[in-house]
Amino acid sequence: xxxxxxxxxxxxxRQTDRPxxxxxPSDMQPWxxxxxxxxxxxxxxxxQGFVVGLSDSSDFDTSRLKPIKExxxxxxxxxxxxxxxxxxxxxxxxxxxxxxxxxxxPAALKGxxxxxxxxxxxxxxxxxxxxxxxxxxxxxxxxxxxxxxMAMFPQxxxxxKQALQQxxxxxxxxxxxxMGVKQVxxxxxxxxxxxxxxxxxxxxxxxxQQEVLQYLIEHPEPIALSRLVAELxxxxxxxxxxxxxxxxxxxxxxxxxxxYKDRAFPSSTPLPxxxxxxxxxxxxxxxxxxxxxxxxxxxxxxxxxxxEVYLQSIAECLSAGKQAIVLVPxxxxxxxxxxxxxxxxxxxxxxxxxxxxxxxRYDEWRKIRHGQASVVVGARSAIFAPFCEIGLIIIDEEHxxxxxxxxxxxxxxxxxxxxxxRQHGAVVVLGSATPSLETFMAASRQPADGSEPPLLxxxxxxxxxxxxxxxxxxxxxxxSSGNRSMFSxxxxxxxxxxxxxxxxxxxxxxxxxxxxFVMCRSCGYTAACPHCDISLTYHQKTHxxxxxxxxxxxxxxxxxxxxESEHIRFFGTGTQKVEEELAKLFPGIRVIRMDVDxxxxxxxxxxxxxxxxxxxxxxxxGTQMVAKxxxxxxxxxxxxxxxxxxxxxxxxxxxxxxxxxxxxxAGRAGRHHLAGEVIIQTYNPEHYAIEAAADHNYEQFLEQxxxxxxxxxxxxxxxxxxxxMSSERLDQLSDTSAKFVQELKELAxxxxxxxxxxxxxxxxxxxxxxxxxxxxxxxxxxxxxxVIKYRGSIDASSLVERAxxxxxxxxxxxxxxFSVDVxxxxxx
Numbered sequence: 001x002x003x004x005x006x007x008x009x010x011x012x013x014r015q016t017d018r019p020x021x022x023x024x025p026s027d028m029q030p031w032x033x034x035x036x037x038x039x040x041x042x043x044x045x046x047x048q049g050f051v052v053g054l055s056d057s058s059d060f061d062t063s064r065l066k067p068i069k070e071x072x073x074x075x076x077x078x079x080x081x082x083x084x085x086x087x088x089x090x091x092x093x094x095x096x097x098x099x100x101x102x103x104x105x106p107a108a109l110k111g112x113x114x115x116x117x118x119x120x121x122x123x124x125x126x127x128x129x130x131x132x133x134x135x136x137x138x139x140x141x142x143x144x145x146x147x148x149x150m151a152m153f154p155q156x157x158x159x160x161k162q163a164l165q166q167x168x169x170x171x172x173x174x175x176x177x178x179m180g181v182k183q184v185x186x187x188x189x190x191x192x193x194x195x196x197x198x199x200x201x202x203x204x205x206x207x208x209q210q211e212v213l214q215y216l217i218e219h220p221e222p223i224a225l226s227r228l229v230a231e232l233x234x235x236x237x238x239x240x241x242x243x244x245x246x247x248x249x250x251x252x253x254x255x256x257x258x259x260y261k262d263r264a265f266p267s268s269t270p271l272p273x274x275x276x277x278x279x280x281x282x283x284x285x286x287x288x289x290x291x292x293x294x295x296x297x298x299x300x301x302x303x304x305x306x307x308e309v310y311l312q313s314i315a316e317c318l319s320a321g322k323q324a325i326v327l328v329p330x331x332x333x334x335x336x337x338x339x340x341x342x343x344x345x346x347x348x349x350x351x352x353x354x355x356x357x358x359x360x361r362y363d364e365w366r367k368i369r370h371g372q373a374s375v376v377v378g379a380r381s382a383i384f385a386p387f388c389e390i391g392l393i394i395i396d397e398e399h400x401x402x403x404x405x406x407x408x409x410x411x412x413x414x415x416x417x418x419x420x421x422r423q424h425g426a427v428v429v430l431g432s433a434t435p436s437l438e439t440f441m442a443a444s445r446q447p448a449d450g451s452e453p454p455l456l457x458x459x460x461x462x463x464x465x466x467x468x469x470x471x472x473x474x475x476x477x478x479x480s481s482g483n484r485s486m487f488s489x490x491x492x493x494x495x496x497x498x499x500x501x502x503x504x505x506x507x508x509x510x511x512x513x514x515x516x517f518v519m520c521r522s523c524g525y526t527a528a529c530p531h532c533d534i535s536l537t538y539h540q541k542t543h544x545x546x547x548x549x550x551x552x553x554x555x556x557x558x559x560x561x562x563x564e565s566e567h568i569r570f571f572g573t574g575t576q577k578v579e580e581e582l583a584k585l586f587p588g589i590r591v592i593r594m595d596v597d598x599x600x601x602x603x604x605x606x607x608x609x610x611x612x613x614x615x616x617x618x619x620x621x622g623t624q625m626v627a628k629x630x631x632x633x634x635x636x637x638x639x640x641x642x643x644x645x646x647x648x649x650x651x652x653x654x655x656x657x658x659x660x661x662x663x664x665x666a667g668r669a670g671r672h673h674l675a676g677e678v679i680i681q682t683y684n685p686e687h688y689a690i691e692a693a694a695d696h697n698y699e700q701f702l703e704q705x706x707x708x709x710x711x712x713x714x715x716x717x718x719x720x721x722x723x724x725m726s727s728e729r730l731d732q733l734s735d736t737s738a739k740f741v742q743e744l745k746e747l748a749x750x751x752x753x754x755x756x757x758x759x760x761x762x763x764x765x766x767x768x769x770x771x772x773x774x775x776x777x778x779x780x781x782x783x784x785x786x787v788i789k790y791r792g793s794i795d796a797s798s799l800v801e802r803a804x805x806x807x808x809x810x811x812x813x814x815x816x817x818f819s820v821d822v823x824x825x826x827x828x
Contacts, residue, residue, distance in 0.1 A: 302667020
């Protein structure tokens with residue numbers, strides 16, 4: 001029987017963004033399923049592809065269909081629900097189908113074509129019998145990769161090419177993964193120890209071999225060859241000699257790359273729930289058992305015990321034979337969350353985040369795919385964990401912008417979670433003390449069936465401890481009183497008091513580096529990136545100016561490049577500068593700095609937070625990574641150096657981000673037996689976001705922010721799509737962007753949806769732009785943007801796709817690049 005596979009081929013091109021039909025060879029038919037990864041001929045190459053459908057017929061002449069060349073995995077890496085999800089992802093976020101499939105897999109499985117040189121079936125050495133490259137091929141079983149053979153024998157390229165032309169050698173191609181299973185050569189002790197003891201005397205003349213055999217008799221456990229050699233200070237040839245004599249066995253054994261193999265997690269038991277926690281837990285479990293696919297908002301203040309509710313809900317999920325996914329927004333949150341989940345669920349937990357090596361992520365992914373884990377804890381990509389029986393998805397700190405992917409496909413993990421939960425009848429729990437306005441409004445609405453809104457409030461801390469007292473310091477007054485330091489008098493005195501008491505403090509400055517910009521006081525020159533329209537940031541440790549957009553660096557200037565004045569100064573404050581100032585004000589103070597520059601090494605977050613938890617530092621200083629999820633009993637002071645950092649960004653969410661960040665970091669203080677204090681330094685003390693954060697009053701902030709959003713017609717009163725167009729030529733960009741927007745308006749008008757949002761119509765759409773982006777040039781490419789606002793049942797993504805088609809498939813497609821961001825978190 002003919003079996004036809006519909007395959008998405010790994011070609012990142014709009015012209016090939018569709019399934020291609022291939023014949024499934026009869027010997028592969030039992031193995032090929034929806035989700036299988038295969039190698040297929042595509043033009044002159046062999047490429048990776050994914051089976052997205054199977055049928056017994058094709059719209060094309062089946063006799064002319066090419067057969068699948070190879071099966072890359074015995075079990076499909078993508079489950080059918082993920083294949084279906086990829087179609088939804090592609091349509092919603094205006095990306096190619098292959099991009100939506102690739103984002104679901106670990107980097108190790110992103111295969112590439114590898115060419116092989118092999119001896120032909122009719123091989124006869126003839127004139128080449130004494131050639132070293134031929135002997136190398138024979139030693140490798142008759143085949144070597146083309147790249148390796150060329151590198152081994154650079155002087156013999158002409159001979160190898162001639163042998164290919166004569167048919168002595170053949171050239172073929174296969175798809176090879178970037179990384180495979182890690183194999184370790186392992187020594188297995190003798191199966192019959194008594195017989196082995198009798199053999200010891202026969203090795204008197206081979207003392208080293210006798211020593212190795214004696215060790216294996218005394219320690220009859222398999223051991224890695226490298227470890228055995230190191231422990232006995234011997235060589236691998238000694239061990240191989242024993243194997244040649246048949247006294248021991250040597251075998252390649254798979255070794256799991258477990259990022260936590262050296263960590264012991266003491267087991268923990270469930271804590272008694274408060275009445276408030278119990279109510280929330282019961283509502284989650286009820287929806288889980290009913291398999292409603294419900295999305296619920298756990299709206300709980302910092303310290304209200306959300307994590308314990310998560311843990312006990314997961315335990316119930318597992319007891320029902322289901323699986324759970326837990327997403328955390330920051331890598332810095334992962335160590336504490338991993339510890340809590342591993343302590344409760346042990347080896348059932350798999351961890352997935354970007355700071356693991358490719359090999360570790362691959363092995364954790366395989367652990368999930370093979371059913372050896374029931375709980376996944378990780379960053380946004382963990383939402384694609386290959387589970388087949390999902391019962392619960394938890395998104396902690398759901399308001400965080402890091403759940404939105406910045407690269408194509410620009411998906412939001414929250415929306416993907418909701419879609420995936422519907423596929424499985426699972427419950428989504430969104431947890432936050434400061435939920436996004438869209439989430440809060442959706443959870444507050446009365447469902448059409450009259451049931452209870454999916455809002456789970458937890459307004460009190462578990463310990464009964466009061467929320468920390470918050471003081472706002474007006475830095476304008478500090479300046480007028482003569483204090484030019486970055487620390488107000490109140491913050492200075494509070495830090496001093498904590499040092500005297502032996503308590504700890506957290507200082508937040510959401511800006512890394514030493515200073516924000518470098519300016520000449522004589523002529524006004526500002527050091528700017530030559531490739532982006534942005535100023536360079538000074539990093540004192542390395543004495544360089546760096547662009548945080550493209551990575552461009554240059555040495556710190558001693559004189560002004562424009563007027564050669566020596567009056568060139570560093571302005572603004574970064575985390576490095578705060579660290580230096582702390583050392584001057586408080587000699588001997590112990591500071592741990594956490595920002596992008598100090599956490600580049602593997603496990604750096606975990607090491608720094610562990611040291612702080614062990615009270616090896618007095619102050620934890622950092623960017624927003626110190627603001628969320630951290631729980632240290634001796635932290636009694638939180639200081640915000642500059643609350644205005646995110647407030648004045650040209651983005652409609654800037655006030656919301658400021659409120660969330662201040663509320664989150666304030667929640668790090670006084671979480672246990674010691675009372676907490678928070679000091680917020682600002683030049684805008686009257687701003688409603690700062691006042692509401694100081695009062696721990698989300699509802700107060702919500703009321704004022706919603707009024708503004710309604711006036712300006714921004715989410716949650718509409719939805720957005722931001723299309724960014726970029727080109728190296730400004731004239732070409734201006735022309736193309738104007739034509740694209742015109743095409744978009746004509747399509748919207750034809751569909752009857754080009755209506756101002758201020759109108760009373762339920763279906764309305766507005767198109768703003770094209771205009772230069774707020775950052776008008778990045779990496780030598782000029783940028784224009786167009787923003788679509790819409791509400792109602794409008795398929796705006798489809799409109800954008802149709803309008804873009806002539807521009808992304810035409811001759812100018814390489815000159816002007818289009819990037820579509822559906823439901824953008826930042827418009828910059």
